[in-house]
Amino acid sequence: MxxxxxxxxxxxxxxxxxxxxxxxxxxxxxxxxxxxxxxxxxxxxxxxxxxxxxxxxxxxxxxxxxxxxxxxxxxxxxxxxxxxxxxxxxxxxxxxxxxxxxxxxxxxxxxxxxxxxxxxxxxxxxxxxxxxxxxxxxxxxxxxxxxxxxxxxxxxxxxxxxxxxGDAKAVMNGAEKGEIIASSANIVREICNDPANYATPKKIADIAVETARRYGFKCKVLEKKDIEMEKMGGILSVSSGSAQPPLFVVLEYNGAGKGEKPYAIIGKGITFDSGGISLKPSQNMDKMKFDKAGACAVLGIFVAVSRMKMKINLVGLMPLTENLPSGSAARPGDIIKTRSGKTVEIISTDAEGRVILADAIDYAKTFGPRAIIDLATLTGACVVALGYECSGLMGNDEKLLAEIEKAGIRSGEKVWRLPMWKEYNEYNKSDVADIKNVGPSGGAGGTIAGGKFLESFVPKDVPWAHIDIAGTAWKEQAKPYFALGATGVGVRLLTAFFEEFK
CATH class of the missing domain: 3.40.220.10 (Leucine Aminopeptidase, subunit E, domain 1)
Incomplete structure (x- = not known):
């Protein structure tokens, strides 16, 4: 149109x-x-x-x-x-x-x-x-x-x-920005709505390569052998039950020159989440094609930022894999070693998103980022806590979190902050490894436990924010400007953030 x-x-x-x-x-x-x-x-x-x-x-x-x-x-x-x-x-x-x-x-x-x-x-x-x-x-x-x-x-x-x-030129200036934002979000929606038998890690990586070529940013795809060389044990563990090999997409946009530290944005890219050996109930499992929403959002943000020619440097990381049960799949009780060297006790294979993000967060430190922001359909507990009207926000830096909150109001993609007090550090404590991948039995504080798990992999002194989009990544009821299905959440939010944050 x-x-x-x-x-x-x-x-x-x-x-x-x-x-x-x-x-x-x-x-x-x-x-x-x-x-x-x-x-x-x-x-x-x-x-x-x-x-x-x-x-x-x-x-x-x-x-x-x-x-x-x-x-x-x-x-x-x-x-x-x-x-x-x-x-x-x-x-x-x-x-x-x-x-x-x-x-x-x-x-x-x-x-x-x-x-x-x-x-x-x-x-x-x-x-x-x-x-x-x-x-x-x-x-x-x-x-x-x-x-x-x-x-x-x-x-x-x-x-x-x-x-x-009045001023038609001003209206058109706004319309041009609105077109970029909405069209970028719709790119995300199209990929995210694609079912898992088509939207494999390979297809999404191919889309990322073509999108980067079209809009003028860099794209590199790490294949399984590269992931093994990087010792990304989290991604390798989650992908072990699938016939589809994992991929790790690295995007780079340089709009501010070589001397400027980049922001790093990371998106969870589980192209289908059955829960693995910790199998989910069959009801609504079809919706788990949306578990790649975070990774898709990263690609959409890059499209928006590059089209708007923003004066920032940006790195995007998209770990892509399925989470399926099989004879080779990871098991509850397994202990794996992540890229950081930290060991993780797998209590539930259905808490896989945080495990692949752990490797991605550690990989992000190689770029010396000024801040790390991750987007993930991480926890059903976030839906219980906040419903479908906003995303959960956690992190370690007050200025960063406050600016994301403001961007949420401006963009219409609202967020709500959850506490990250030191008392929650105990929730992921393991008796046999450095950390376990779920919190207390019964699911108490499940969203915060997920955030705390990720926090333990964030490089020291790097501002970090975690956005849990489990309740906002797709709509099951049509809204005034959303049909059923994927929303493209994250594109409007972080584009608004990058427009203003200094």
């Missing part, structure tokens, strides 16, 4: 659909106030919108949408989209409005649609920010995974015009 910003009025737009946002009144007895662009339309179409509002057919409630078929203006349909109350307004409301409007327009078989930018410039949101948010919501909302459907969706919205009475 093409996005274009220009000065103009909805009433004059020669397309199929025009849309605008409407706030819900703070007091229930009051009626919504229509934006000037709606009033202009209403003066031409005979007061249809005002009559509808007065009849309380449309109240401006968040997520609501009302469709009006008209004949007196070039567009055949007007959409009013509810923004909710001003007191509860936040940036993400604009993404939701765009997603709802664009999906509704597509269902109405529209090809060209216009949205009034000025109608969502609420609460300090300027033209550039509105252009970015509308574009993000539109592109994210229109995505659907159709790779294996014989009959593709025929209805396609081809153009989104962002109309303003």
């Amino acid at each position: 093409d996005v274009v910003a220009s000065r103009g009025f909805l009433s004059e737009f020669a397309g199929d659909v025009v849309a605008l946002g409407v706030l819900e009144p703070e007091e229930k007895e009051r009626l919504p106030e229509l934006h000037e662009s709606a009033k202009r339309i209403d003066s031409i179409v005979g007061g249809v919108l005002k009559s509808s509002v007065e009849a309380k057919e449309f109240t401006g409630k968040l997520g609501s949408i009302c469709v009006y078929r008209v004949k007196e203006i070039p567009a055949r349909i007007v959409l009013l989209v509810g923004l909710g109350k001003r007191s509860a307004f936040e940036d993400d409301v604009i993404r939701q409005a765009a997603g709802k409007a664009c999906c509704a327009a597509r269902e109405l078989n529209a090809k060209r649609m216009a949205f009034c930018v000025d109608s969502v410039c609420v609460g300090g949101v300027d033209a550039e920010r509105a252009g970015r948010l509308l574009t993000e919501g539109a592109i994210l909302g229109l995505y659907s995974f159709e790779a294996y459907k014989s009959e593709k969706e025929e209805k396609q919205l081809k153009e989104l015009h962002l109309l303003t009475s």
Whole structure:
């Protein structure tokens, strides 16, 4: 879909659909106030919108949408989209409005649609920010995974015009950034939605190589023999039950010159997680194709950073493997040696993500990073603790964590910090090895235990953050700008972080 910003009025737009946002009144007895662009339309179409509002057919409630078929203006349909109350307004409301409007327009078989930018410039949101948010919501909302459907969706919205009475150039600047962010997230969603019989470690590594070539960053793939030479015992242990050999993808982007230390981002890349010998229940095991979401996000972040030409240096690490049971698979009770030399007692083979990340974190130190950030669908306990609305955040550096929290608000990919007090160090203590891969029996503090395990492999004096995306990596219920399936979580969050963090 093409996005274009220009000065103009909805009433004059020669397309199929025009849309605008409407706030819900703070007091229930009051009626919504229509934006000037709606009033202009209403003066031409005979007061249809005002009559509808007065009849309380449309109240401006968040997520609501009302469709009006008209004949007196070039567009055949007007959409009013509810923004909710001003007191509860936040940036993400604009993404939701765009997603709802664009999906509704597509269902109405529209090809060209216009949205009034000025109608969502609420609460300090300027033209550039509105252009970015509308574009993000539109592109994210229109995505659907159709790779294996014989009959593709025929209805396609081809153009989104962002109309303003103000600074169209600012709107377009924001739209260009929004397109980069959302398209990068959609790349992640496409890979992450791919089932495990197609999205093998080899296929994902091949996609990484091609993506790096296309967008101008470096990509190196370590094969099994290289992983063995690096003595990555964690990855070798987890992969031992699979016929698919493990791979380790290394990405590099240099936008700040050779003298600048890089950030290192690491993503868990379990292309399918059966739990191994500690086999998961069959119910919902199909969702374990999403256990590669962290690694996919790393690739998407690189696309966004390179397209935005950010003045940073960045290293991305993607350990890729399946976790399957077989006669050669790792067993509960095994003791393995990781790349760092630290030994790990395997209590559960279903706590495999932290084991491959341990090797990746240790490998990251070879780049002398200024900070390490990992993304992983690490623990079901995080879903229990935080649900599906935010990711868990842990780490060892206050400034780093605080900036990621701020980026979560700006990006709409919210995080919530969990404690990492020294008392939790005991949770992973092993009687027979340096550390064990799960916390106390019964799962107490499971998310924190996972974070503490990873922390023990972080190089001394290196700021580090761990983002548990177990509850946010995919949707089982459609949302205003998310279809079912992978969300691409992490791309918006860390791109926003890199835009601001100094």
